[in-house]
Amino acid sequence: xxxxxxxxxxxxxxxxxxxxxxxxxxxxxxxxxxxxxxxxxxxxxxxxxxxxxxxxxxxxxxxxxxxxxxxxxxxxxxxxxxxxxxxxxxxxxxxxxxxxxxxxxxxxxxxxxxxxxxxxxxxxxxxxxxxxxxxxxxxxxxxxxxxxxxxxxxxxxxxxxxxxxxxxxxxxxxxxxxxxxxxxxxxxxxxxxxxxxxxxxxxxxxxxxxxxxxx
Amino acid sequence: xxxxxxxxxxxxxxxxxxxxxxxxxxxxxxxxxxxxxxxxxxxxxxxxxxxxxxxxxxxxxxxxxxxxxxxxxxxxxxxxxxxxxxxxxxxxxxxxxxxxxxxxxxxxxxxxxxxxxxxxxxxxxxxxxxxxxxxxxxxxxxxxxxxxxxxxxxxxxxxxxxxxxxxxxxxxxxxxxxxxxx
Ligand code: SF4
Numbered sequence: 001x002x003x004x005x006x007x008x009x010x011x012x013x014x015x016x017x018x019x020x021x022x023x024x025x026x027x028x029x030x031x032x033x034x035x036x037x038x039x040x041x042x043x044x045x046x047x048x049x050x051x052x053x054x055x056x057x058x059x060x061x062x063x064x065x066x067x068x069x070x071x072x073x074x075x076x077x078x079x080x081x082x083x084x085x086x087x088x089x090x091x092x093x094x095x096x097x098x099x100x101x102x103x104x105x106x107x108x109x110x111x112x113x114x115x116x117x118x119x120x121x122x123x124x125x126x127x128x129x130x131x132x133x134x135x136x137x138x139x140x141x142x143x144x145x146x147x148x149x150x151x152x153x154x155x156x157x158x159x160x161x162x163x164x165x166x167x168x169x170x171x172x173x174x175x176x177x178x179x180x181x182x183x184x185x186x187x188x189x190x191x192x193x194x195x196x197x198x199x200x201x202x203x204x205x206x207x208x209x210x211x212x213x214x215x
Numbered sequence: 216x217x218x219x220x221x222x223x224x225x226x227x228x229x230x231x232x233x234x235x236x237x238x239x240x241x242x243x244x245x246x247x248x249x250x251x252x253x254x255x256x257x258x259x260x261x262x263x264x265x266x267x268x269x270x271x272x273x274x275x276x277x278x279x280x281x282x283x284x285x286x287x288x289x290x291x292x293x294x295x296x297x298x299x300x301x302x303x304x305x306x307x308x309x310x311x312x313x314x315x316x317x318x319x320x321x322x323x324x325x326x327x328x329x330x331x332x333x334x335x336x337x338x339x340x341x342x343x344x345x346x347x348x349x350x351x352x353x354x355x356x357x358x359x360x361x362x363x364x365x366x367x368x369x370x371x372x373x374x375x376x377x378x379x380x381x382x383x384x385x386x387x388x389x390x391x392x393x394x395x396x397x
Pocket of ligand 1: 065066067101102103128129130131132136137138160161162163
């Protein structure tokens, strides 16, 4: 259901005085659902690409739950994740690794989906903390999801409540191994099972007031 | 001591209930909803309770009532006074105090969303506050079954177990000992 005024079709007057119609859902968003990105034409090249990708992890700096606190010491000298070739970026367009750092309320899930869909392929998701795995201590909450992989494709979970920065560093190294092995196919999974993911997402997000695909 | 004196002064003006003297600097008093506004204005203008600390509710399901607690603070004397008002639980409505303290409007929006208590005329009271697209009874009402809702609404990963913390820690710390042994 589209209720947001900024998503409604409307007439707009340009700076040159011309009036024209704007239909945000058609004009500002891509209508086509995501597609599977095929591998390189020959395996050895794909392996090389994957090696390069594993050396280039750019995290979206979006903290969803309390686990996000553990990312701060990683950005500073004490644990310094940058020496592992991992860096944080402020926008989804500039990132390829989304760390869901803890519980997701349905309200945050909506923003997380938008952010994930805006990231460029190939992209990866790490679920940080018990809450993303089985609900953690929010297992009986009226407003938080309990199983992240129902809604977004997860490549790796890091267990703990909350996991220490060292666990995250180990997770990054594990993530690199998964990418090098060519098993980090989350974005393709998402494209293949797009209808399934959307159905799950819409089951918990009752006021769906955004396009189905936020690219 | 000071609270008792304040209570005596107030009691002469308004029909107050018992005083609950929690601490030297914190007390609660119950009063009828109809006298809330006058009492608050008097406290603010004459007694120096210039600050609204919070406005919150308690669901007395068995009694069929909501308790509203208005916690006021006197900065000069560093003490808090809580005014308690009981209102009926069905079609729960209360007069807003957003004109006395604009901050109250935020609390009132929250109470409307989480308890379903209406404050007619309060700014933006109709708008969603924290929840988006909520489709059940207000979640802080005690007859709302949180666990049941969570089980029905959100997918679960099978295999989750819950340990009794005491038994679990005893087994961790003293392995081999019978869990029931003290
Ligand atoms: S797993 Fe623990 S630390 Fe992480 S978001 Fe959940 S409650 Fe917070």
